[in-house]
Amino acid sequence: MKRYLFLSVLVMSLIFLWDCISLKRDYPLPSENQLVSIHLCKKIDDSGDLLKPLDIKSEFTSKDDSVICFIRLKDIGTKIDLRWKWYSPDKKLVRDTGNIIVSQGDRYLAAATAYDRLQLDAENTAEGQWTVVIFMNDKFIAKKPFQISPSSLRL
Amino acid sequence: MSYLRITIFVFLLPFFIPLGLFASNPGLMNETPTEQDNLMSLKGEYLAYSYDFNQIYGENVELEFSPFSATCRHIKIDITPKIFYAYGNVILEKGDEKLEGDEFLFDPKAKTGTLISYGEKIEIKEIEDEGKEILAQKSDVPKELTLEKIQKSLIYFIGQAFDITTDFGVHGYNVTLFVEGLESVKFKKFRLSSGIGKRRNGISLNRIWYTKSQGLIGKVSYFYEKEKKVNSLTQLNYEEHSVLKDYTGLKRQVDVMSSTTINIKEDLNLGLTGNYNSSNLWNTLFWLNKNWSKKFSTQVNFSYNKPINLKGESWFGLQSTADTGKFGNISFSGKYELQNQILTSFSYGNTFFKKLSFLLSSSYSQVKIGESPDRSKILSGGVNLSYSSRIFNVSTDYFLNHDLFGDQLLSQPQVRLGFNPFQLYRGLISANIYNIFIYNNLKRGEARDESYSNNTVLTLSTQPIFLQKGFSLNYNFSLEQFVEKEGRNFTSGGFIFNLNKNIVRGVSFQGLYSVQSRRKTKDWLIEGTTSQDLSAVLKVNPSERLNGWVSFSYDPKNSQWRQSFADVSVGIIRDWKLHSLIHYDFLLRKVNNVDLYLIRDAGRFQLRFVWRSLSKQFLIEFVPR
Structure with a gap:
């Protein structure tokens, strides 16, 4: 008797848990093309299918060769283009990649990675707080501030 | 509780959690905010609210907070620290005025914000309602607020229209409740969080x-x-x-x-x-407080207290405190009761030459002894003078208690002398010495009683000595001597050896050996006890999801195992973890206790299922954090 009672309660509970096994969704779903992460780094590992950021930092020195802004996206089902804009400490635009097509939208991508590199020049790179801003399909999606310190502070 | 009942309960839990949460506040079920209470309205293609973290994420959103309205691609709101952040094609309107930007950090209550645009340069515009001052905007964009984090909440809601009230409560319309990622019941109107408690x-x-x-x-x-x-x-x-x-x-x-x-x-x-x-028990207190300046205040009060079966007492009181800067702090309090009872106290404290501190205190009490006409009269006072330097600190105390009714006088001077911890062998060894001398003089009528005691303590400890990488030793030694007039003198001492060894990454071993001895000395006789303990702890922490340790304790003196503890915490799925604590007693040869915890960390609260074998208890705890 107890076994039947237990099984009945279990089945009823499972039915409740899955909301009467309704397959029809009548609640909104989030959009595709979700931003997963954004990192600043010095190197990129391109050995796998997806790129990986290496030596992630938020502070660089003017002796570093470059700063890489790495981005990871997921659930890509439509055409997307990305654009990076780099701003110096005096808030002026110093680099604009323009729109770069990342996906044509002809097939679904579970994940995608992309990056842009800002070359640093030891003589001319201004020290202070820089900002990199990323746009997806002409809409702002993220920004990342970073510091460029004098090379003597390099550890 | 039988296993069947537990199983039923666990399976129905996803429905009890929301019902339990909301039953505690019936207003949550149907209350709609009035226009006056409404701070901000949100309409979007997708809005998600996490109950665990009290955060909102939205896409393609229209928002209104009078007199402003705005549209944006995304919105992130962290309700608890009150951070409001809209971004992606932000269009802000106020009447006929229209502004565009990429980011908008704002405060809907103060009606202020910062609109940022990324063009040829970064342009920052401060937005304010007329007649309002621009407040400093919080520059913290809620970095830890992501859709993924909300979808991993134990309880979250999805809908297309939310309201935020002036007390920062959140209401949702046509919302779907999700419990642990599973779609649950739907509500036409629902108060998602009750906001800041306001009576x-x-x-x-x-x-x-x-x-x-x-x-x-x-x-x-x-x-x-x-x-x-x-x-x-x-x-x-x-x-x-x-x-x-x-x-x-x-x-x-x-x-x-x-x-x-x-x-x-x-x-x-x-x-x-x-x-x-x-x-038939009541009391009342009336007080009037006056701050003459920031450093000088006075309070007068009157209280009446009526205990059960006793006569009531009416007290009049006055107390005052003054901070006179370099002349010190003075406080006084006095109370008088109509049945001739008195309580007074006075204190004065000051610091001289930055290192010498002085404290004087005195009190007098005259209170009833039961229902008898007599009054106990006690005068007590103390003086403390202390000096601390880079090398040593010295303190003298004098305490006096004079029972005027019982004709008993206790005076107790004491001296404390301690050296500040000092380093030997370039900091390898740290040493500490202190000494306390206490003298008691008790006078009762013509009889006089004297006693004194002295206590000296020396401790030595070494810094960890690394014999290899990941292998270190350290040593602690202490010695204490106690002497007194009655001759109950003793000497105690002991040492602790501590060994730490990293075996492999995430696995470490700690060994501990201690000896403690206490010797009583009287004339030529020496007696005492010695105890030894050998303990070992193995710690395992190879990843964030697995964490545990096991310890064993052994008595080398009696060649006997004592007890063992094991503590293991394993992350299961999402934010669920299983935690167990086991105690084994070698003397009784049995598992003494097993505590099992199934824990769900859910931001603002923690849900815990607890099984305790010792008390045979099964508990479900909902712990707010």
């Missing part, structure tokens, strides 16, 4: 309840507040016991508690508190 003026019925032990219970309160002027709360608790069978106590009981504070001026306030219990 409203008027009478409220807090509770009507019935229990087998207390009978019928009712709680009513009256609250009145006029901002910065008056604050008053009166609570009435009623218990009706006559409905209970075989109840031997009072048929009913009433408790009334009231507290009112009135701020007459910024530097003058008064208060009245009163408590009444139907068993």
Whole structure:
């Protein structure tokens, strides 16, 4: 008797848990093309299918060769283009990649990675707080501030 | 509780959690914010609210907070620290005025914000409602707020229309509840969070309840507040016991508690508190407080206290504190009762030459001894003088207690001398020495009693000595000598060896060997005890999801294993983790206790299922954090 009672309660509970096994969704779903992460780094590992950021930092020195802004996206089902804009400490635009097509939208991508590199020049790179801003399909999606310190502070 | 019952309960839990949460606040189910209470409205293609973290994420959103309206691609709101962040094609409108930007950090209550655009340069515009000052905007964009984090919440809601009230409560319309990622019930109108607790003026019925032990219970309160002027709360608790069978106590009981504070001026306030219990017990206190300056204040008070079966007492009091800067801090308090009872105290403290501190205190009490006409009279006082330097610190105390009624006088001077911890062998060894000498003189009538004691303590400890990488030793030694007039002298000492070894990454071993000895010395006789302990702990922490340790304790002196503890925590799925604590007693040769925890960390709260073998208890705990 107890076994039947237990099984009945279990089945009823499972039915409740899955909301009467309704397959029809009548609640909104989030959009595709979700931003997963954004990192600043010095190197990129391109050995796998997806790129990986290496030596992630938020502070660089003017002796570093470059700063890489790495981005990871997921659930890509439509055409997307990305654009990076780099701003110096005096808030002026110093680099604009323009729109770069990342996906044509002809097939679904579970994940995608992309990056842009800002070359640093030891003589001319201004020290202070820089900002990199990323746009997806002409809409702002993220920004990342970073510091460029004098090379003597390099550890 | 049988396993069947536990199983049923666990399976129905996803439905009990929301019901439990919301049943505690019935207003959550149907209350709609009035226009006056509404701070901001949100409409979007996708809106998600996490109950765990009190955060909102939205896509393609239209928002309104009068007189502004805006549209944006994304919105992130962290309700608790009040961070509002809209970004992606932000279009902000106020009447005919229209502004565009990429980011908008704002405060809907202050009607201010910062609109940022990324063009040829970064342009920052400060936005404000007319006549309002621009407040410093929080520059913290909620970085930890992501859709993924909300979808991993234990409880979250999805909908297309939310309202945020002025007390930062969140209401949702046509929302779907998700419990642990599984779609659950839907609500047409729902208060998703109750906001910051704020009591409203008027009478409220807090509770009507019935229990087998207390009978019928009712709680009513009256609250009145006029901002910065008056604050008053009166609570009435009623218990009706006559409905209970075989109840031997009072048929009913009433408790009334009231507290009112009135701020007459910024530097003058008064208060009245009163408590009444139907068993003929009541008290009341009236006080008036005046701050003459930031450093000088005075309070006068009157209180009446009526204990059960005793005569009531009426006390008049005055107390004052003054901070006179370089002349020190002085405080005085005095109370007089109509039946000739007196309580007074005085204290003075100051610091001289930055290192010498002085404290003088004195008190006198004259109180009734039961119902007899006699009064106990006690005068007590103390002086403390202490000096601390880079090398040592010295302190002298003098304490005096004079029982004028019992003709008994206790005076107790004492001296403390300690060296500040000093380093030897370039910091390898740290040493500490201190000494306390106490002298007691008790005079009772003509009889006089004297006693003294001296206690000296020396401790030595080494810094960890690394023999290899990941392998270190350290050593602690202590010695204490106690001597006194009565001759109950003793010497105690001991040492602890501590060994730490990292075996592989995430696995470490710690060994500990200690010897403690206490020797009593009297004339030529030496007696005492010695104890030894050998313990080992193995710690395992290879990843964030697995964490544990096991310890063993052994008594080398008696060649006997004592006890063992094991503690293991394993992350299961999402934010669920299983935690167990086991205790094994080698002397009794049995597992003494097993505690099992199934824990869900859910931001603002923690849900815990606990099994305790010792008390055979199964508990479900909902712990707010």
